[in-house]
Amino acid sequence: MASPQETHSRWDRIGGILGIVLLAGTFVPLTVGAVAWLAGARTLADAAWAAGTVVAIVPAAWWVVTALRRRRIGVDVIAVLSLAGTLWVHEYLAGALIAVMLSGGHALDAAAERRATRDLRALLERAPHTARRRRGDEVRVVDLGEIAAGDTLVIATGEVVPTDGRVTNAVAVLDESALTGEPLQVERVAGEPVRSGVLNAGGVFEMRATATAEDSTYAGIVRLARAAGAATAPTVRLADRFAAWFLPLTLAVAGIAYWVSGSLVRAVAVLVVATPCPLLLAAPVAIVSGLSRASRAGVVVRDGGALENLGRATTLVMDKTGTVTAGRPVVTEVTAAPGSDPGELLSLAASVDQFSPHVLAEAIVTEALARDLELAIATGISERAGHGVTGEVDGRHVEVGKLPERAAIPHWARPVMNRARLDSAAIAWITVDDEPLGAVLLRDPLRRHAPRTLRRLREAGFDRLVMLTGDRAEPAREVATVLGLDEVYAGQSPADKVEAVHRESDRHVTVMVGDGLNDAPALAAATVGVAMGARGSTASSEAADIVLTTDRLDRLADAMDIARWSRRIAVQSAAAGMALSLLAMIAATAGLLPPAAGALLQEAIDIAVILNALRALRGNPATRTDLPADTEQLLRRFSTEHDLLRDTLASLRAVADRIADHPDADGLAALEAMHRFLIEDLLPHERAEETQLYPALAGPLGGSEATATMSRAHAEIQRLATRIGTHLELARARGGFDPDQVDDLLACLYGLHAVLRLHFAQEEENYFVLAADERRSS
Structure with a gap:
C-alpha cells in the first residue's frame, strides 16, 4: 500500500503531466494558426485558433463547476465567458491567446506552488521508516512501530534519528537544520537529549529511546506537514474576497461597452482583458511561498x-x-559549607540523582556533566516522592532533596534560603552522612x-x-x-x-x-x-x-514577520494586477484595445504579478540584519564567554554574604580569590568587548550610539572592580577588615553583582541574538 507521501507525489506528477498536455493543446494550435496565417491560409488559421480555444474551454468550465460545488464563484467565470465570447464574435486569435494564457498561467502557478511547497514535502520525504535496534551484541533493522521506550538504537552516519531519546555512548554530531532552520551542526554528549528528525552528521552513536516513534517530536511535525500540504484551499479566501467585487465590476463594464457601442466585439474585448485566472492565483502563490519560508525557519x-x-x-x-x-529548571548556584568543595558536593549529588527521573534531578546531573565532573556508581538508591533521593557513594550516605527532618538549618545556609525566596528558586539540599554540606539553587530561567x-x-x-x-x-x-x-x-x-x-x-x-x-x-x-x-x-x-x-520563542516573531510580508505581497499582487486590468478594460470599452491585443497585454500582466508573488519566498529585506562573518564569530565567542563567566557571578554575592556575616580571615581569602577572578577573567573580557566587539557592531547597528550605554556599563564595572581592589589592599595592610570599610565594600560587591547581571542580560538580548537572526535570514 502506498504511503501518503507517495500518493501525494504521484498526484503531483499526474497534475504536472496534465498541465503540460493542456499547455501543449493550446500552444500548438496557436502556432499552427500563426504559420497558416502567414502562409495566407486564413480559414485554416481560424480553424486552428478555434480548436485551441475549445481545448481551453473544457477545463475552464470544469474549474467553474468545481468552485460552484464548493459554493464559491471566482474569476474563472470571466475566462469561460471570454473564451465563449471570442468564438461567438469570431475573434479566434484572441480566443487562442486567452487559451494559452489560461493554460500557461495555471502551469506557471503549479510550478510556483511546487517550488514554494518543496520544503514542506521534504519534511514528509525524509521521515524514517526503520531503525537499528541493539539487544545485547545483536543489531537488527526493525520497523519503527516496534520501537519502545528504553530500547537502545544505533544511529549510523547520514541517518535520520527515528525517535526521541538520549545519547548513551559517544558525542553525537547532529544536523538539526530540517527542524530548527539553524545551519550549524551541534554536538550532544552522553546523557543529553536528541529529538527525532535530526540528521546524524558525525560518526555512529547509540541512544536510548524515550518515546515511541508515533509519540515522538518528528511524528507530530510530519502530521502537521501533511495537513499543510492542503494549504491552497484556505488561501483561496483572499482571492475570493477580491473576486466578490471584481466579477460583477467586469460584467458591468462589459455591459456598458456593449450599451455604448452596440458592439459585441467591444464587450468581448473587456472580458478578454479582465481574464485574471493566473492573476488571482498570485495570492495563493504568495501565501504558499510564505508557508515554505516559514518551514525553513523552523x-x-x-x-x-x-x-x-x-x-x-x-x-x-x-x-x-x-x-x-x-520550561526546564537549571542550576543557578551551588553553595557549600565552609571547608567543603562545591564541585565535589555537586558530583556526589549527581551520582545519586542520575537514577532519578525527577526534573530537578535531571538538572543537577546535566550541570555536573557540563562541568566535566565524574559521576560515581551509587548503590542502595531509594526515592521518596516530594522528599528526594538517597544512596551510598564511596561509603558515604548521600541525600539530595529536602532537608532531612532531623537536621537543623545550618548558619551558613541562611543567606542561601533568603536568595532562594527572593529569586523564586528551588533548593536541593546535599546532606552527607546526616550533615547538610551543600545547597543547589535551581530556577526556570527566562x-x-x-x-x-x-x-x-x-x-x-x-x-x-x-x-x-x-x-x-x-x-x-x-x-x-x-x-x-x-x-x-x-x-x-x-x-x-x-x-x-x-x-x-x-x-x-x-x-x-x-x-x-x-x-x-x-x-x-x-x-x-x-x-x-x-x-x-x-x-x-x-x-x-x-x-x-525548535525550542526558541523568537521563531514566533519570525513567523509573524513572514505572515505579514506574505499577506502584503499577496494583496499587492492581486490589487496591482486588477488595477492594471481595470485600466485595460476602460481602454477596451473606448475601442482602443481589440480582443487580440488585449489578450497579449493581459498575459504580460498576469505573468508579472505571479512573479511578484514569488518574492514572498525571499522574505522581507527590512527584517534582516546583515552581519559580516567575523562579527558573527565575535558574537559567538563572547556569548560562550558569558556562559563560562555567569557561574562565577553568583560568587560575588556569596562573598559579600560571607564578609557581612564574618569579616574574618576566611572572608579576606574569599575576597582575594574573587579579586583574582575580576582581574584575570572578567575585566579582560569586558575590555575585549569594548575594543573588538562594539566597533564591529557599529556598522550593522547604524553607528556607535547603539553600544554607547553598554560602554558606560563597562566603565562602571571597571570603577567598582578598582574600588574592590582598593578595599582588598587596605585589608591586607591592616591584617583584616576595618569596620569602617565593610559597608562600602559590601555596597561595591552587591553593586557589581547587580550591574553585571543587568549588563550580561542586555548584551545577550540586544547583540548576541543577532548571530542567530543572521543565520535565520540567510
Missing part, C-alpha cells in the same frame, strides 16, 4: 488561513512555563530571546501582550515586569486559560502560545494557536495551527 503552519490570520493578529496570549521561560522577541512582536503589530500561568503571582509579576507585558494572570487552571483566551478572542484576533498538555484547550480556543513543539506535548501540537519545531 515553523510549520497548518494552512494558509492560519498564516493570514497571524498576519492580522493584534493580541498575543502566552503561557509562562516553557514559552517565555525555558529565555534569552524573550525580551527582544516580544519587542519585535510589538513592532510587528501586537498591541496587547497577556501572560497566563498556573504559577504563583510573585514570579509571574517578576517576569511580566521584565518583559513589559500588558496583563498577567497567575494561578490559572486549564479551564481558566480557555476562558481568558475566549475573552480576548471575542474582542481581537488572538494568538495563543503554549507548550504543555494543559495548554491544548486554550490553543484550540484562540484564533491562531501556536505550540512550542520542540519539547511540547503531542496534544498541544495537534491542537495548534502553527508549531515551532
Whole structure:
C-alpha cells in the first residue's frame, strides 16, 4: 500500500503531466494558426485558433463547476465567458491567446506552488521508516512501530534519528537544520537529549529511546506537514474576497461597452482583458511561498488561513512555563559549607540523582556533566516522592532533596534560603552522612530571546501582550515586569486559560502560545494557536495551527514577520494586477484595445504579478540584519564567554554574604580569590568587548550610539572592580577588615553583582541574538 507521501507525489506528477498536455493543446494550435496565417491560409488559421480555444474551454468550465460545488464563484467565470465570447464574435486569435494564457498561467502557478511547497514535502520525504535496534551484541533493522521506550538504537552516519531519546555512548554530531532552520551542526554528549528528525552528521552513536516513534517530536511535525500540504484551499479566501467585487465590476463594464457601442466585439474585448485566472492565483502563490519560508525557519503552519490570520493578529496570549521561560529548571548556584568543595558536593549529588527521573534531578546531573565532573556508581538508591533521593557513594550516605527532618538549618545556609525566596528558586539540599554540606539553587530561567522577541512582536503589530500561568503571582509579576507585558494572570487552571483566551478572542484576533498538555484547550480556543513543539506535548501540537519545531520563542516573531510580508505581497499582487486590468478594460470599452491585443497585454500582466508573488519566498529585506562573518564569530565567542563567566557571578554575592556575616580571615581569602577572578577573567573580557566587539557592531547597528550605554556599563564595572581592589589592599595592610570599610565594600560587591547581571542580560538580548537572526535570514 502506498504511503501518503507517495500518493501525494504521484498526484503531483499526474497534475504536472496534465498541465503540460493542456499547455501543449493550446500552444500548438496557436502556432499552427500563426504559420497558416502567414502562409495566407486564413480559414485554416481560424480553424486552428478555434480548436485551441475549445481545448481551453473544457477545463475552464470544469474549474467553474468545481468552485460552484464548493459554493464559491471566482474569476474563472470571466475566462469561460471570454473564451465563449471570442468564438461567438469570431475573434479566434484572441480566443487562442486567452487559451494559452489560461493554460500557461495555471502551469506557471503549479510550478510556483511546487517550488514554494518543496520544503514542506521534504519534511514528509525524509521521515524514517526503520531503525537499528541493539539487544545485547545483536543489531537488527526493525520497523519503527516496534520501537519502545528504553530500547537502545544505533544511529549510523547520514541517518535520520527515528525517535526521541538520549545519547548513551559517544558525542553525537547532529544536523538539526530540517527542524530548527539553524545551519550549524551541534554536538550532544552522553546523557543529553536528541529529538527525532535530526540528521546524524558525525560518526555512529547509540541512544536510548524515550518515546515511541508515533509519540515522538518528528511524528507530530510530519502530521502537521501533511495537513499543510492542503494549504491552497484556505488561501483561496483572499482571492475570493477580491473576486466578490471584481466579477460583477467586469460584467458591468462589459455591459456598458456593449450599451455604448452596440458592439459585441467591444464587450468581448473587456472580458478578454479582465481574464485574471493566473492573476488571482498570485495570492495563493504568495501565501504558499510564505508557508515554505516559514518551514525553513523552523515553523510549520497548518494552512494558509492560519498564516493570514497571524498576519492580522493584534493580541498575543502566552503561557509562562516553557514559552517565555525555558520550561526546564537549571542550576543557578551551588553553595557549600565552609571547608567543603562545591564541585565535589555537586558530583556526589549527581551520582545519586542520575537514577532519578525527577526534573530537578535531571538538572543537577546535566550541570555536573557540563562541568566535566565524574559521576560515581551509587548503590542502595531509594526515592521518596516530594522528599528526594538517597544512596551510598564511596561509603558515604548521600541525600539530595529536602532537608532531612532531623537536621537543623545550618548558619551558613541562611543567606542561601533568603536568595532562594527572593529569586523564586528551588533548593536541593546535599546532606552527607546526616550533615547538610551543600545547597543547589535551581530556577526556570527566562529565555534569552524573550525580551527582544516580544519587542519585535510589538513592532510587528501586537498591541496587547497577556501572560497566563498556573504559577504563583510573585514570579509571574517578576517576569511580566521584565518583559513589559500588558496583563498577567497567575494561578490559572486549564479551564481558566480557555476562558481568558475566549475573552480576548471575542474582542481581537488572538494568538495563543503554549507548550504543555494543559495548554491544548486554550490553543484550540484562540484564533491562531501556536505550540512550542520542540519539547511540547503531542496534544498541544495537534491542537495548534502553527508549531515551532525548535525550542526558541523568537521563531514566533519570525513567523509573524513572514505572515505579514506574505499577506502584503499577496494583496499587492492581486490589487496591482486588477488595477492594471481595470485600466485595460476602460481602454477596451473606448475601442482602443481589440480582443487580440488585449489578450497579449493581459498575459504580460498576469505573468508579472505571479512573479511578484514569488518574492514572498525571499522574505522581507527590512527584517534582516546583515552581519559580516567575523562579527558573527565575535558574537559567538563572547556569548560562550558569558556562559563560562555567569557561574562565577553568583560568587560575588556569596562573598559579600560571607564578609557581612564574618569579616574574618576566611572572608579576606574569599575576597582575594574573587579579586583574582575580576582581574584575570572578567575585566579582560569586558575590555575585549569594548575594543573588538562594539566597533564591529557599529556598522550593522547604524553607528556607535547603539553600544554607547553598554560602554558606560563597562566603565562602571571597571570603577567598582578598582574600588574592590582598593578595599582588598587596605585589608591586607591592616591584617583584616576595618569596620569602617565593610559597608562600602559590601555596597561595591552587591553593586557589581547587580550591574553585571543587568549588563550580561542586555548584551545577550540586544547583540548576541543577532548571530542567530543572521543565520535565520540567510
